[in-house]
Structures are given as structure tokens and as C-alpha cells.
Amino acid sequence: MKKIYQLTLIASFLLIACGEKDTNTSQKAEMSEKVIIDLSHSYSEETVYWVTAKEFDLDTVFMGKTDKGFFYAANNFSTAEHGGTHIDAPIHFAEKGQSVDEIPLEKLMGAAIKIDVSANALPNPDYLITVDDLKAWEKEHSKIPDGSIVLLQTGFAKYYPNKVKYMGTDERGDVAIEKLHFPGLSPEAAEWLVQQRNINAIGIDTPSIDYGQSTYFKSHVILLEKNIPAFENLTNLDQLPNSGFEIIALPMKIKGGSGAPLRIVAILTK
Amino acid sequence: MKKIYQLTLIASFLLIACGEKDTNTSQKAEMSEKVIIDLSHSYSEETVYWVTAKEFDLDTVFMGKTDKGFFYAANNFSTAEHGGTHIDAPIHFAEKGQSVDEIPLEKLMGAAIKIDVSANALPNPDYLITVDDLKAWEKEHSKIPDGSIVLLQTGFAKYYPNKVKYMGTDERGDVAIEKLHFPGLSPEAAEWLVQQRNINAIGIDTPSIDYGQSTYFKSHVILLEKNIPAFENLTNLDQLPNSGFEIIALPMKIKGGSGAPLRIVAILTK
Numbered sequence: 001m002k003k004i005y006q007l008t009l010i011a012s013f014l015l016i017a018c019g020e021k022d023t024n025t026s027q028k029a030e031m032s033e034k035v036i037i038d039l040s041h042s043y044s045e046e047t048v049y050w051v052t053a054k055e056f057d058l059d060t061v062f063m064g065k066t067d068k069g070f071f072y073a074a075n076n077f078s079t080a081e082h083g084g085t086h087i088d089a090p091i092h093f094a095e096k097g098q099s100v101d102e103i104p105l106e107k108l109m110g111a112a113i114k115i116d117v118s119a120n121a122l123p124n125p126d127y128l129i130t131v132d133d134l135k136a137w138e139k140e141h142s143k144i145p146d147g148s149i150v151l152l153q154t155g156f157a158k159y160y161p162n163k164v165k166y167m168g169t170d171e172r173g174d175v176a177i178e179k180l181h182f183p184g185l186s187p188e189a190a191e192w193l194v195q196q197r198n199i200n201a202i203g204i205d206t207p208s209i210d211y212g213q214s215t216y217f218k219s220h221v222i223l224l225e226k227n228i229p230a231f232e233n234l235t236n237l238d239q240l241p242n243s244g245f246e247i248i249a250l251p252m253k254i255k256g257g258s259g260a261p262l263r264i265v266a267i268l269t270k
Numbered sequence: 271m272k273k274i275y276q277l278t279l280i281a282s283f284l285l286i287a288c289g290e291k292d293t294n295t296s297q298k299a300e301m302s303e304k305v306i307i308d309l310s311h312s313y314s315e316e317t318v319y320w321v322t323a324k325e326f327d328l329d330t331v332f333m334g335k336t337d338k339g340f341f342y343a344a345n346n347f348s349t350a351e352h353g354g355t356h357i358d359a360p361i362h363f364a365e366k367g368q369s370v371d372e373i374p375l376e377k378l379m380g381a382a383i384k385i386d387v388s389a390n391a392l393p394n395p396d397y398l399i400t401v402d403d404l405k406a407w408e409k410e411h412s413k414i415p416d417g418s419i420v421l422l423q424t425g426f427a428k429y430y431p432n433k434v435k436y437m438g439t440d441e442r443g444d445v446a447i448e449k450l451h452f453p454g455l456s457p458e459a460a461e462w463l464v465q466q467r468n469i470n471a472i473g474i475d476t477p478s479i480d481y482g483q484s485t486y487f488k489s490h491v492i493l494l495e496k497n498i499p500a501f502e503n504l505t506n507l508d509q510l511p512n513s514g515f516e517i518i519a520l521p522m523k524i525k526g527g528s529g530a531p532l533r534i535v536a537i538l539t540k
Contacts, residue, residue, distance in 0.1 A: 042523040071364060081346070250518065250533035259344070263523055
């Protein structure tokens with residue numbers, strides 16, 4: 001059950017500043033200000049799902065005063081694994097890939113970068129994020145560090161949960177699939193990330209890492225075959241810097257799951 | 271959406287060691303070894319639920335090769351909010367309490383302690399954790415620090431998912447309620463924590479913060495009325511030290527939810 005992970009945590013930054021590890025200071029700990037940004041949409045009747053997927057349904061079991069006099073509330077719910085802010089486990093598109101409970105936690109927690117392509121994507125719902133977009137980020141910052149969690153900001157989160165604006169249609173079922181329009185990662189850029197860089201996970205503020213008009217979901221296949229999980233339907237990416245923050249992404253632990261609801265937060269140092 | 275939180279993070283420990291904050295070192299970050307311990311059971315047909323609650327059900331939507339030639343897997347699932355490793359939101363037993371999406375994230379992430387009562391609890395499935403148990407921890411360590419997440423280790427996780435051993439019965443329905451036997455937190459100890467200490471959250475390795483024979487769920491009411499959420503059905507607490515570690519507990523963000531599946535991990539510094 002123990003997992004060793006190697007992260008460029010804030011702790012590490014300060015470790016470098018100190019020049020050595022001091023484990024005796026924990027008793028002297030003081031309060032430190034951090035900012036947590038929730039990158040997760042909530043689950044409700046408004047939650048956006050794939051046009052063919054089962055939507056979220058909350059069923060009240062009890063809410064009110066019991067005959068013993070105390071207040072009590074409890075619900076059941078049902079949902080597709082892939083809807084709202086969720087994770088695609090590798091097995092979603094890779095037969096031998098990890099299921100959601102098998103994804104090592106160290107892939108889901110650690111240093112992250114954000115690549116803002118909203119200037120290109122917002123005017124074009126069929127925009128495909130290119131290798132050049134990734135290289136432009138590198139030119140401005142650095143080579144994408146090994147082990148990074150890479151978040152792609154298209155800006156489309158601002159339309160959520162308006163399905164017409166967010167994904168091109170509010171129709172449901174197979175007939176709606178061809179009406180899907182939202183930006184995604186091009187297969188060429190996915191291939192470049194897999195071949196030329198060494199990332200831990202990827203995330204996007206649209207319903208899918210492949211764009212709406214995709215039919216073969218090649219970016220999914222390319223990433224998931226390499227056991228790189230994908231976070232979809234993220235929000236609040238506009239509140240993140242382009243680098244120098246951390247992601248903690250903890251999915252519901254569904255045994256054998258192809259994905260799961262995901263609570264994902266970013267940690268910024270003030 | 272931004273939340274300021276004040277945590278005794280490992281970063282803070284090193285901050286003290288440095289004597290000052292150095293925010294310019296992030297570019298020079300090196301790798302640091304941490305240990306992540308997953309305190310979450312997985313969801314499956316074996317997941318333990320309250321005897322009257324809807325159990326976890328995973329329904330395969332598709333698994334195999336599509337007509338386009340690529341592999342694809344997806345499932346739906348249904349569950350009670352309260353089953354397996356989950357969180358009780360304050361509104362579960364407090365009419366004006368927070369729902370699960372309203373719990374501030376800073377209450378769910380931060381410095382934690384573990385109080386091991388397994389020597390008393392394992393021989394007695396009706397054991398109620400006492401104020402003296404809490405005071406005994408304080409005598410050995412320190413006053414429970416303000417803002418702590420407090421984990422209670424009864425040792426019962428080792429029986430999971432054997433329902434007879436873990437909770438006293440594998441029967442289901444109202445008739446099984448009186449057959450429930452597992453340790454919990456006494457209402458007196460809950461009251462002491464609420465009145466005398468200032469904790470952020472509480473957790474236990476049994477199905478409920480109230481013991482199996484409880485009928486009025488007073489410890490729930492006492493804690494949740496103060497907006498102190500409870501984590502239930504935890505595991506791997508035996509792998510934690512008694513203090514000096516951190517908890518990250520991220521529940522599924524169910525709008526208005528009285529609770530939710532919870533992914534909870536502990537972070538230890540090696």
C-alpha cells in the first residue's frame with residue numbers, strides 16, 4: 001500500500017533553499033498561507049455528460065426529523081463514470097491499461113503546468129491544440145519538466161454548464177454525436193508529449209481530451225496506452241499561473257473502473 | 271473560489287528551518303521523497319455499506335473493440351452516499367450544516383494525528399472511545415493542535431470486508447440494525463473534542479463514528495452540528511505514525527450531498 005513518490009513539492013523548493021533536510025523542525029511548525037483552488041465542477045442535474053452517457057441522478061432517501069427526534073439526511077445517486085469533472089483511466093481506451101484504482105497516486109499529485117491556448121481556441125470550437133502550442137509554452141518558460149501534470153486551458157469552462165456553448169449541442173443520443181464541437185488536443189501533439197516528453201497526467205477544461213469532432217479518439221488512445229490518465233471538464237484554470245503550482249487529483253476508487261468522478265485541486269503558494 | 275488555508279504543511283516545517291520564505295527557489299526544485307498512504311477502500315461488490323443502505327453496483331456499458339477498431343471500456347454505477355470509505359457532511363445529521371460541496375477544502379487538507387485505541391477496541395466490539403483515551407494521547411504527545419484532523423484507530427479495518435467480523439452482522443435491512451457491533455467515539459469524547467479542542471475533521475476505521483449499538487447517533491450530532499466532517503471506513507491507519515503527517519481528503523463534489531465517496535490519503539516524509 002505504501003507508494004514512494006518523487007515530487008517537486010513546495011517542500012522540496014524550501015529544502016533546496018535550506019540546503020539540507022531538517023526533520024526536527026516539525027514540532028516548531030508555524031502556520032503558512034496557501035491558496036487552494038478547486039478545479040472541480042459539482043455534480044447535480046446540470047452536470048455535463050457525454051451525449052450518450054447516463055447523467056447524474058440524486059435520489060433522496062430521507063431528509064427531516066426522525067421518530068427519535070434528530071435530523072437526518074441521506075441520498076443515493078447514480079452516474080456514468082465519465083461525466084462532470086472526471087478522470088479517464090488508461091483502460092478507458094487501452095485494453096491492458098490501468099483501471100482507475102490501479103493508477104499510482106504519485107501520478108495524480110505533484111508539480112503542474114498550465115498551457116493557455118484560449119486565444120486560439122475560444123474563437124474556434126473545432127480548435128486542435130498543436131505541437132507548436134506546446135513548444136510556444138516551452139519557449140516562454142522551460143522544457144516541460146519530467147513528471148509534470150499538464151493542464152490545457154481552452155477557456156471553454158466559462159460556458160459550463162450551457163451545453164450548446166460548451167459542447168455544441170444540448171441534444172442527446174447517437175444523433176447528437178456529430179453535433180459536438182469543442183477544442184481538444186491534436187493526436188500529433190499527444191504523440192509529441194508521449195514521445196518527446198515525460199508527463200504524469202494531462203487535463204483539459206472541455207468534455208474530452210479529443211476534440212468534439214473526433215471519431216477515432218486518437219489522442220485518448222495515444223496517451224492512455226502509455227498509462228497517462230486524463231482529467232476532463234476541469235474549471236477555474238484561469239485562476240492558475242502557467243507554472244509553479246501543484247495538483248492533487250483524487251478520483252473515487254472504483255475497482256476495475258474505466259474512470260471515475262474526480263476531485264481535483266491546485267495548491268498555490270501565496 | 272479561492273480558499274486561503276493555514277496549514278502546518280511540511281513546507282512550513284522547512285520554512286521555519288530556513289528562517290525566511292524563499293519563493294525564488296521553485297525553478298531550482300529537486301526531487302524529494304515522500305510516502306503516500308492510501309487510506310481508502312475500493313468500491314466493488316464487496317464494499318461495506320450500512321445494513322439499510324443501497325450497495326455499490328457497477329454496470330458495464332461497453333468493454334471491447336468498437337466497430338472502428340479501437341478498444342473502449344465504460345461503466346455506470348449507483349451507490350448510497352454513505353458506504354465504503356466516505357465522508358459524512360455536516361448536513362447528514364445537522365439541518366443547518368454544510369452539504370458535502372460546501373465543506374471548505376482547508377478542513378480536509380492538513381496536519382493530522384492518530385489516536386490508536388486498538389488495544390481496548392479489538393477485544394470489545396462495543397468499545398466506546400473515552401475522553402481518557404484522548405487525554406492519554408495528549409499526555410504522550412502534546413495538546414491536540416488546533417486545526418488537526420484526528421484519526422481514530424480501532425484496528426477493525428483488518429476485518430474489512432468481512433461484515434460479520436467488521437460490523438457484527440452480514441444480514442441486511444432493519445432487522446440487522448440491532449446486530450451491529452463495532453467500536454465508536456463516545457458522545458462524551460465527541461463533546462470534549464468540540465468544547466475543549468479545535469479540530470478540523472475526524473476519521474475512524476469502522477463504519478460509523480458512533481458505535482454499532484448507537485440508536486441516537488449522538489457523536490454524529492455533536493460533531494456535525496459544529497461543521498466537523500467525519501471520515502468513515504478508513505483503512506491502513508496502522509501504517510501511520512501518531513503525529514507528524516498530513517491528510518488530504520477529497521470527496522466527490524455532490525451538490526447538496528449529505529456525504530460522498532471519499533478518496534483520502536496520508537502524506538509522510540521519509
